[in-house]
Each structure stands twice: as C-alpha cells, then as structure tokens.
Amino acid sequence: MITGILLLLPLLCSLIIFSLKNEKWIHLISIAGSVIEFLVSLYGLFLYSTQCHCQFILNIGWIETLHVNLRFGVDGISILLILLTTFLTPLIIFFSFGHAYSKPSAFYGLIMLMEMAFIGVFSAFDGLVFYIFWELALIPAYFICAIWGGNDRIRITFKFFIYTFTGSLFMLVSLLYLYFRTPAPHSFEIIYLYAAHLTPKEQGWIFLAFFLAFAIKIPIFPFHTWQPDTYTIAPAAGTMLLAGIMLKMGTYGLIRFILPICPIALKEWGWLALALSITGIIYASVIAIRQMDMKRLIAYASISHVGLISAGIFTLTQKGLEGATIQMISHGINITGLLIIISLIEKRMKTREIFRIEGMATRAPWLAAFFMILLLGSIGIPFTNGFIGEFLLLFGISEVNIWLAALAGLTIIFSAVYMLWMYQRTMLGNPNEISQRVSDISLTETIPLIPIVIMVIWIGVFPNFFLHMAEPAIREIMNLIH
Amino acid sequence: MLTIISLTLLGILILAEGILDKKSWHLPTILAGLPISILLALTGWNQNLHFYKNMLIVDNGSIAFTALLIFITFLIFLFAGRYYKDVVRPLDDIYAILIFALAGCVMMTSFGNLIILFLGIETLSIALYVLAGSHKEAITSNEATLKYFLMGSFLSGFLLFGIALLYGASGSLNMDEISRYTIREAGHLSPMFRTGLFLLIIGLAFKIAIVPFHFWAPDVYEGTPTLLTAFMATVVKVASIVALFRLFNNCFSSIRDIWAPTLWILAVLTILVGNLTGLYQPNLKRMLAYSSISHSGYMMLAVLAFSARSSGALLLYAAAYSVATVTAFAILILIRGAKRNDLYTSFEGISKKNPIEAICLTIALLSLTGIPPLAGFMAKYYLITTALEQGYLWLVIIAILGSAISVAYYFRPIIAMFLKEGDGVKLESGIAYKTNIIFLTILTLALGFLPALLINLL
Numbered sequence: 001m002i003t004g005i006l007l008l009l010p011l012l013c014s015l016i017i018f019s020l021k022n023e024k025w026i027h028l029i030s031i032a033g034s035v036i037e038f039l040v041s042l043y044g045l046f047l048y049s050t051q052c053h054c055q056f057i058l059n060i061g062w063i064e065t066l067h068v069n070l071r072f073g074v075d076g077i078s079i080l081l082i083l084l085t086t087f088l089t090p091l092i093i094f095f096s097f098g099h100a101y102s103k104p105s106a107f108y109g110l111i112m113l114m115e116m117a118f119i120g121v122f123s124a125f126d127g128l129v130f131y132i133f134w135e136l137a138l139i140p141a142y143f144i145c146a147i148w149g150g151n152d153r154i155r156i157t158f159k160f161f162i163y164t165f166t167g168s169l170f171m172l173v174s175l176l177y178l179y180f181r182t183p184a185p186h187s188f189e190i191i192y193l194y195a196a197h198l199t200p201k202e203q204g205w206i207f208l209a210f211f212l213a214f215a216i217k218i219p220i221f222p223f224h225t226w227q228p229d230t231y232t233i234a235p236a237a238g239t240m241l242l243a244g245i246m247l248k249m250g251t252y253g254l255i256r257f258i259l260p261i262c263p264i265a266l267k268e269w270g271w272l273a274l275a276l277s278i279t280g281i282i283y284a285s286v287i288a289i290r291q292m293d294m295k296r297l298i299a300y301a302s303i304s305h306v307g308l309i310s311a312g313i314f315t316l317t318q319k320g321l322e323g324a325t326i327q328m329i330s331h332g333i334n335i336t337g338l339l340i341i342i343s344l345i346e347k348r349m350k351t352r353e354i355f356r357i358e359g360m361a362t363r364a365p366w367l368a369a370f371f372m373i374l375l376l377g378s379i380g381i382p383f384t385n386g387f388i389g390e391f392l393l394l395f396g397i398s399e400v401n402i403w404l405a406a407l408a409g410l411t412i413i414f415s416a417v418y419m420l421w422m423y424q425r426t427m428l429g430n431p432n433e434i435s436q437r438v439s440d441i442s443l444t445e446t447i448p449l450i451p452i453v454i455m456v457i458w459i460g461v462f463p464n465f466f467l468h469m470a471e472p473a474i475r476e477i478m479n480l481i482h
Numbered sequence: 483m484l485t486i487i488s489l490t491l492l493g494i495l496i497l498a499e500g501i502l503d504k505k506s507w508h509l510p511t512i513l514a515g516l517p518i519s520i521l522l523a524l525t526g527w528n529q530n531l532h533f534y535k536n537m538l539i540v541d542n543g544s545i546a547f548t549a550l551l552i553f554i555t556f557l558i559f560l561f562a563g564r565y566y567k568d569v570v571r572p573l574d575d576i577y578a579i580l581i582f583a584l585a586g587c588v589m590m591t592s593f594g595n596l597i598i599l600f601l602g603i604e605t606l607s608i609a610l611y612v613l614a615g616s617h618k619e620a621i622t623s624n625e626a627t628l629k630y631f632l633m634g635s636f637l638s639g640f641l642l643f644g645i646a647l648l649y650g651a652s653g654s655l656n657m658d659e660i661s662r663y664t665i666r667e668a669g670h671l672s673p674m675f676r677t678g679l680f681l682l683i684i685g686l687a688f689k690i691a692i693v694p695f696h697f698w699a700p701d702v703y704e705g706t707p708t709l710l711t712a713f714m715a716t717v718v719k720v721a722s723i724v725a726l727f728r729l730f731n732n733c734f735s736s737i738r739d740i741w742a743p744t745l746w747i748l749a750v751l752t753i754l755v756g757n758l759t760g761l762y763q764p765n766l767k768r769m770l771a772y773s774s775i776s777h778s779g780y781m782m783l784a785v786l787a788f789s790a791r792s793s794g795a796l797l798l799y800a801a802a803y804s805v806a807t808v809t810a811f812a813i814l815i816l817i818r819g820a821k822r823n824d825l826y827t828s829f830e831g832i833s834k835k836n837p838i839e840a841i842c843l844t845i846a847l848l849s850l851t852g853i854p855p856l857a858g859f860m861a862k863y864y865l866i867t868t869a870l871e872q873g874y875l876w877l878v879i880i881a882i883l884g885s886a887i888s889v890a891y892y893f894r895p896i897i898a899m900f901l902k903e904g905d906g907v908k909l910e911s912g913i914a915y916k917t918n919i920i921f922l923t924i925l926t927l928a929l930g931f932l933p934a935l936l937i938n939l940l
Contacts, residue, residue, distance in 0.1 A: 063934050065791075066867070128863075132854035139853065146901050154901050158893065166886040173882055176863075176870055 002044045003058045003072040006082065006119050009037050014112035023104050027097055030108040034090035034115065041086040048079055050468060053476050054125065067187040071126040076473030077255060077325055080466060081122045081248055084332045087455075088244050089115045091448040095340055096237045098347075098445065101148055107237075110140040114241055121249050127175045127188040127257075131168070134249060138164055141238070141246060148235040156229040163216050163226045171213035171253075174206045178261065193261055194480055200264045207265035210258050211273060217250035220273075220310055221280030224303050231299035236343040239295065243302050244336040248328045251306065254313045255321065260480035266316060274314040274400070278408050280307035285414030289421070294342045294352045297422060298335065301378070301415060305331050308411055311404075312393035318478055320396025325470040327389030330377070330459055334386060337374040337452040341367065344445055345426065348438040354422055359431035364440040368427045370449050375419045377456040380412055385459035483533050483540065485523040485548055486585050492519065493581035500574025508577050509563050516556040523548045523588075532594065536656055539594035543793050546939050547591040547724045550797065554716050554804045555584050558709065560918045561812050564911070565709045576616050580713060583609035587721035591728070596645045596655045599725060603641065603689060606718060607634050613713070614706045626705025633688070633698045641685025647678030657733045665736045679734065679741060683748075686729075690722040690778050693751040700763075703771035708818060711767065712811035715774040716804035723781045727796060731788045738788075745786055749877060752779030753884040760891045765824045766814055769891055770807065773850060776888065777803050780881055783865050787872040794940040795864035801936055802849060802857035802929050809846035809922040813839050816909040829895045831904020838916055839909055840899045842923045847892040849926045852885045857929030864937060 013033030020026050048055060053075045060070040074082065093111060101107045117140070120133030138161065146157040179186050181196040198206065216223045231239050259266065266273075284303035291297035309327050312320035342352065344367060349357050361368035373384070380386035390412060398405035441449075459466060492515040499507045523545050531540040559580075566573055586609065589602030611634065615627030649655055651674040652663035664671070684695065691699040703711045734741060756776030763769040781803075784796035814824055816839060821828040833840035849858035862885065866878050898904075911919075929936070 063937070065934070065938060132859075135854045135859075139848070143900070146897070154897055158897065161893070162886070162889055165889055169882045169886050172863075173879060176867055176878070177875070179867070180870060 001056070001058070002040065002047070003056045003074060003123050005040050006037065006044070006086075006123070007072070007116055009033060009040065010112045010116035010119070014109045014116065017105055017109040017112060020105050026104045026108050030093050030112060031090060031097075033112060034086070034093050037115070038086040038090055041083055044074070045079060045083060048074070048469075050076065050472060053472050057125070067185055067189075068128055069126060069187075069189065070129055071189055072120075072123040072129070073125040074123055075476070076470040077252065078122045078473075080325060080329055080469055081252055082119055084248070084329050085115060085118045085122065085245050087451070088240070088332060088336050091336065091340075091451060092237050092240045092244075095240075095343075095448045099236070101235070103147070107144070107148065110144050111237065111241065114140040114144070114246075118245050118249070122252060125190045127178070127190065127193050129188070130253075130256075131172055131175055134168055134171075134253075135165075137246060137249065138168075141242060144238040144241070145230060145234040148238065150233040150235075153233045156226075156233050160226045160230040163223075167213040167216035167223075170209040174209035177202075178206060190256070193257075196261065198262070198264075200268070203262040203265035204269060207258060207262040207269055210253070210261070214250040214253045214258065215273075215276075215310075217253070218247050218306050218310055219250075219303065220276055220307065221283055221303070222276070224280065224284070227303060228296055228299040231302070232293060232296045236339055240336045240339050243299075243339070244332040247302070247306060248332060251309050251313065251324060251328055254310060255324070255477060259313070259316065259477055263481045266314070266481070270314050270316065274311055274397075274404070277307045277311035277314060278404060280304065281311065281408055281411045282414075285411055285418070288418045289414065291418075292354050294345070294354060294422060294426070295339070297354075297418060298338055298342065301418065302331070302335055304411055304415065305335075305378075308390065308393050308408055311408055312396050315396040315400045316478075316481055317396040317399050318474060319392050319399065321474045321477065322467055322470060323389050323392025323394075323396055325474065326459070326463060326466050327386075327393060329466065330385035330389050330456075333452055333455050333459075334374055334378045337370075337449060337456070338378060340448060340452075341371045341374060344441060349434055354425045356432075357426040358435055359427070359429045360435045360438060361427040362431050363435060363438045366446070367441045370441070370446075370453060371423065371427060373453050373456060375423055377460070379415045379419050383457065383460045385456050385463075387460055388463040483531070483538055484525065485519050485552075486588050488515070488519045488522050489552075489581055489585040489588065492516075493578040493585070496574050496578040496581065500572050500578070503572075505572060505574075508573060509559065512559050512577060512581070513556065516552050516559070520549045520552050520556075523552070536594040536658065537598050538589075538592050539657075540592050543728070543940055544592035546793075546797055546936075547720070547800070548588050550801055550804070551584065551587050551591065551717050551721055554720070554808065555580070555713065557805070557808050557918075557922065558712050558716070561712075561808075561815060561915065562709060564915050565707075565815055576613065576710075579609045579612050579616075580710070583613065583713070584717065587717055590721045590725040593725070593728070594657055596648065596657070596660075599729065600642060600645060603722075603725070604638065606721065607638065607689070610634075610714065610718065613710045614702055616710065617707045620705075622705035623707065624705075626702045629698055629705075630702045637685055637688035637695070640681045640688070644678045644681030644683075644685055647674050647681065649678075651675035651678060657729075661733050661736070664734060668736055671737065671740070676740065680744070682729075683741065683744060686722060686726050687748060690719060690726065691775050692748050692778055692782070693755040693775065696752070696756070696775050699775060700768050700771040703774075704765075704767050708767065708811060708815050711770075712808055715770060715811070716807050719774055719778060720800040720804060723778060723785070723796070723800070726782075727785045727793070730785055731792075735788065742786060745782060746874075746877060749779050749782040749786065750880050752776065752782065753881055757884045757887040757891075760888065763891065765826065766810070766817075766829070766895055767824050769894075770810055770814070773888070773892070774807065776884060777850070779884070780862065780865060783869045783874070783877060783881060786877070787869040787874055789868055789871060791864070791871075791937075792868045794937040795861070795868045797940055798857075798929070798933055798936045799861040799865050802861035802926070805922055805925045805929070806846040806849040806858060809842055809919060809926070810850075812915075812919055812922070813843045813846075816911050816915075820907050820909050826894050826898050829898035829904075830902040831899070831906055832909065833899045834904075835906050835908045836911075839911065839919065842919045843899070844896050845923050845926055847896060849930070851889055851892045855930045857926045857933070860930050860933040864933065 117137035124130035182192040288300035377384035380390040586605030617623035760772035849856035
C-alpha cells in the first residue's frame, strides 16, 4: 500500500505539472507533492519493523505467461535509500525555485518523474521491473541535463546517455539469461534470481555484464569518463539528482544483484573490482586537487568517495556493507549540500573558478559556516556523517588486506587537502572587488540547507539508528554470499 | 477469404466512386470499410478454415496478422486527408491500389500453397511499383519506381524459379505436401530442392529488404511519396516477414539445419549493417529506411527461434514497430510540408511551438530504440526471450549491441527538436491530425504496459 502511494504520487504530480502553465501552481504542486511524499515515507519508516526483512510488499500480476509480476517491497537497505530520495527531492525542488528555469512545467515534471523512477528502482523486487525503472530514470535525467545544461551540453549529455544505456543493455542480457537459469517455473522475482543455477563460468559472464552496468552508473574507474563533464555542465538541480541519488542506484545494484547472484565469480574476480575501486579513489583524488572549477572538483571528489563505497561492498564483509549503506546516505546528503553552496557562491560571484573567488567569509559568514560543516562532513571528521561511514568502510577493507586499507585511507587525507584548499582559497583571505559587495545567505536560501546540516550532524552523532535499520538486510545478503 | 473479397470489393468501390467523381467519399468509405474487413477477418477466429484444397489456410495466426495489417493501413489512411489536401487530380487510383496492395498482403499471411504466396507477393509488388511512382511530376518518384520495378521484377524471377525447383523436387506446391516431403527425405535432400530453397530465401529477402538485398530500400523510400513510404515500411515489411515466418516454420521446420545458419548470418548482417549505415544518413526519411532494415533483422529472430511463443512475440513486435514508425512518418509529413525537406536541421527548435508533435515523435523514436516501458522495449524483450530460449545467445548479444548503436541515430531528431535553436516554425496540423498522432502515441504506451493483450492471442 505504502509502496504503491510512494510510486503513484510523484507520477501523478508530474502528469499534473506537465499540463500546467502557471508557474506558481507548478511550484506549489511540485513542492507540496514532494513534501507529502516525504511524509508518507516517514510514515512508512514508522510502520517498518526491523525484525522481518521484506515488507510493504506490493504484488500485481502483469504478464502471467512469463511469471512477470510488478513486485515491489522494502527492506532495510531500500528503505534508507527511499528516505534519502524523498528527503532530497523537496530540498532540490525548493532550491530550484531561486533559479527561474525556463519551461518550468517540463523541468519540475521531469524531476517528479525521476523521483518516481528512483523509488521504483529502490523498491523493485523483480529483476525486470528493476531494469524498467532503471532505464526510466535515465530519460528525465538526460533531458534535464541536456535542456537546461551549460556549454557543449549536447555532446556531453549524449555521451552520458550512450555510456549508461549501453551499460544497462548488458544488464538486460544477463537478466534474461538468468531468467532461463532460474528454477521452474522461470521468474524474474528476486529470490528466484538468487536461486538460479549457474556454473562458475556463467557466473563470471553474468558478473561482468552486471558490473559493467553498475560501474558505469556509479562510476568506477575506468568507466568514469562521462561523469566530470556531465556533472559540470548539468544544471545545479540535475547534478544533485545525478550525484545525490542516481549514482546510488549503481551501488544499490551491486548489493542487491551482484553479491547474492554471483558469489563464486566474486571469489574469482572480486579482487579486480576491489582494485579498480581503490585505483579510482586515488586517481580521482589526485585529479581533484588540480581542479580550478569548484563543481568539477566536487565531481572528481565524488568519484573518489563512491570508489570507497564500492570498495567496501566488494570486501564482502558485514562491516564493509554496513559502511557502504550508511555512506551512500551520507554522500547523497553531503554532495547535495555542497552543490547548493557552490551554486549560491556562483550566483554571487558569477563564476565557479576557485582563483577568482576570494575572502567571501568576511561578507558572508553564514555561507562560510554552512560550507565548513558540509566540508567537514565530506572529509569525514568525527561527529559528522562522513566519519562513521568511512570508518566502517576502511575497517571492512582492512579485514581483507591491511595494505589496501592503508591505500584507501589516503582518501581522507586527499579529501582534506582539496576540500580545505578550496575553502581556504574561496572563503578566507582578503575579499576582492566582487566579494566585498556580496550579500550573505538569505532566509529562503537557508531553508534547504538547514535539514541537510541537521542530518550531517545527526547521522554523525547517532549512527546506530541507521545501522540498526540496515543490519538485518545486510545479514541476509551475507548469508546468501556464503 | 472473406477479408480478401471484402478488400477487393472496397477497392472496386473506390474506383466506382472515382468514376462518379465523388472525391470526398473516398476516405469515409475506406475508413468505414477497413474496420468491416477486420471484423470479417475475426469471424474466422478459432475455426482454422481451409479454402480451395488448402490453397488458403486461415488459422488464428493469419487472422491476427491480417487484422494487424488492415489496422495499420487504417492508421495510415487517417493521415491521408491532410497529406493529399492540396492535390487536385483524382485520387481514386492511388487509394484503390493501396487497398489492392493490402489484399496482396493478406494473401501473404494466409497462404497454404506456394502459388498463392507468389500471387500475393506479385499483387503487392505491382501495386507498389505504381504507388512508388504516383507522384508523377517529381523526378525522384519516377526514379524510385524505375529502380524498384527493375530490381523487383528481377528478384521475382528468383522467387518463381525457386518455387519451380521446389515443385520439381517435391512434386507439389502445397505446403503440407512439401513438409511431408522434407520429413521423408530429411537426410538426403536433392540438390534441386536445396537450390530452390535458397532462391526462395533470396527472393523473400529482397522483398523484406534484408542485407545484402537491401540496396533498393533507402532510394525507393526516399523517392516514394511519404505517406506511401509509411505503407511500405510498415504493412509491406510486416507482411513479407510474416510470409517468411509462415513458410519456414510450417513448411521447412524439419530441415532447420539447412536454412537456419543462412538466416542467422542474414539476421546478423541486417542488424549490424542497418544500424551502422543508419548513423550516416542526412535526413529522417533515409534514416527511417535503415531503421526499418535493422528492425527486419530483429524480426528475423522470431523466424529463427520458432517456439510456441514466437508468433505472439512477432505479432507484438510488428505492432509496436508499425505504430511507432507510422507516428514518425506522420510527423515527417508535417515537417516536409513546412520546410520542403526532412534534413535533421529542419527539426531544430520545433519543440518550442509544437510541443505535442515533438513529444509524440520522441516517444515513437524512444519506442523504436527499445526504451522501457514503451511498446518497443516490451516487443524486443519478448523477441529476445524467445530467441534465448532456443539458445541463440550470440544473436541476442548482437541484437542488443545493434540497439545500443541505434540510440545514436534515433536521438538525432530528438536532440535537434529539443536542444537546438531553430526558426520556430508552427507546423500546420489540424485538431484531427493532432488527435490521430496522440492516439498513436497512446497505443505505443498502452502496448508497453499491456503487452499481454497481443502476446496471449497466439
């Protein structure tokens, strides 16, 4: 029931918004719809019991002859990601009101459509339904970036589309192949997929195909080349949706599909995925240090941070998976906050070039304060949300190999370097001509930042609630691996 | 049988209206007559009728495909009024020939004898030679008809020669008889029979435009009047594929080992060449020609992977492909009307003044690409599942690679419409035309959500 409301409400809102002309009504319906959606998901959290793993099951027969059902449900990992989606979407929508995008009905309609697709991905308990929502999320994402994006957007967003679409086609092939290996009567239902009979060789191929699809979406080095350009040119709201929520579809897919379906292949090839993730952490951090554009810096920082998440997943340890789950939430919150701040700075300074922004803190102390908190969260200072996730992830990696953990741990040092460097350059020092005249953050601009900052600190101080939610689901996955 | 008679009568009625000079009666007559033909076709459901000593066999499969073909023709006629709005000369000949061509298509879906197959193909082809050249003043149209006629009549020779050799070897033209012959002689088929079989494949491959017998298609499509190109790309293509499907799976199913590798190679070539060449086309009409070539490659998957489900999958695929293609052609007609050409540059910025047309074309192209949850995806999904079931893993991988490539050219008009700045022309589409386009788009969406409607028919 709740899953049904969560799926239908954004769809309904987006259809209404598409047909509206009046900007006020568009704003009202998009914000009201997304806030109600958040409240519904909170109510879902209230009803959710941590004891049993798959709840709120919605099962609608669709194609009887092939045993394809529209099967949705929620377990400990997916409820957290659904909450992340419903939490961030109203903030992103509210933040976008300040930007006066052209064609608002299309813009907000597409955002609501994307929200529905995200929730569909996170709650699908059927392989084919997962795939359908996975692709459905791509279409609005493409149009948001391509229509409202910056320079050279056509070429860049097209590259993004081709990359991710090709990746997901490989996932489709392996899903279909799996279907015929499931116990009779064949089905795409997730427990059937888990029970598929595969030889080690077949598992290897399935692993590769799935890995390709998820690695492109996340992105894991060396499949990341679409990401920095796309994040840079996308409109602020588009980057937040991509970085804050969409890439979690990839890491979620790793946990939901790759780990339980191909455990044998993981023993053989898992090291490669782990090595690629850790290479990505270091490679992207080093590049981030050299970036001059704030948004591009965040894009590379994101590759590095999600590299750590996927490394944690491929350790196949309880700690690694717990860390990955909580870090998915934290990363989504932090990067959205940072992108809001960058967009506010850009609005004031008319540029994102780090060298042309100086000494903003003198005129805009509140902006600087919010920026600082989010930076610390992103670096992973104790009592911020980044800390607990990174700690668990590194702990998980150290259970596999202490030297790998040491290498991966460099991410904390590196991120401190580029984040603090960016902060020092832009906020501290003597104000230049433009930053002497900037105004501080206004009340409406603060509104989306406040919940984010609260979450940064809350998760940092009381992570147990979130870990407790995810733990049974993770244990279930661990049982399937071994 | 009733369907063929009713369609022929409908054609004659149009000609009679032409003699009486009642031009405005044509379209209402056709739009009323085609649904009646569909109903007449459906009366034979579940009866498995045989006519004239098995010359025509009307089973559920042929009824479903017949109804689909007539329905697509109906959809095309919905746009005929607007397309021929400014034409002064009488149109009864064009409309009547279209209907006669459709009657030929119906014969191709319900033949029980190779002669009927040949008659159907010739009825269709001769009508198409005339239709391709029906825009008499345009040199491109004349070029198209000449090319099509020379190539077509040459390849009809192959087809007939193939049929003759099969007759020589098996002593019958009846499908059941030939099927019995192949079972009897499975181990040691005579060279005459094999040669006949391959000549038959070549002849049909030409009609479907399968690589490497596809070279006529882009030129002919480009020169033919756009509305008739839509007919060629959908009805004619589907009818030919269905003929291939019916012939090989009813008649030659016991000697799969002989023809399956050939069709496998042809399917791979068609998918790859169709999609790769599609990338280099300067305008939408030629692009749709290559798109139709690559889609015939996908539909060959159904021919190869014969199982209980493959005819349902082919039906869904044919429906999804045809509906999306007709939508694309309908909007192409508008663009050609406004800009006098259909280069991709003509699409730039049209989404501003014409959001409905732009969105409908986008959905049609996305469906052709195979993006869920649209009809094209569900159709491709079913086709691929049936192929995988029969163990064609590599063919499936190539088909999927093909659709990854196809994104590149299906997105060119979308990018042009939404992302580029243009002169903002308002397309002259009336309310009726718009409604029809929206109706087609809803069909594309509905087939995506409820594919079981068609799949479970067969």
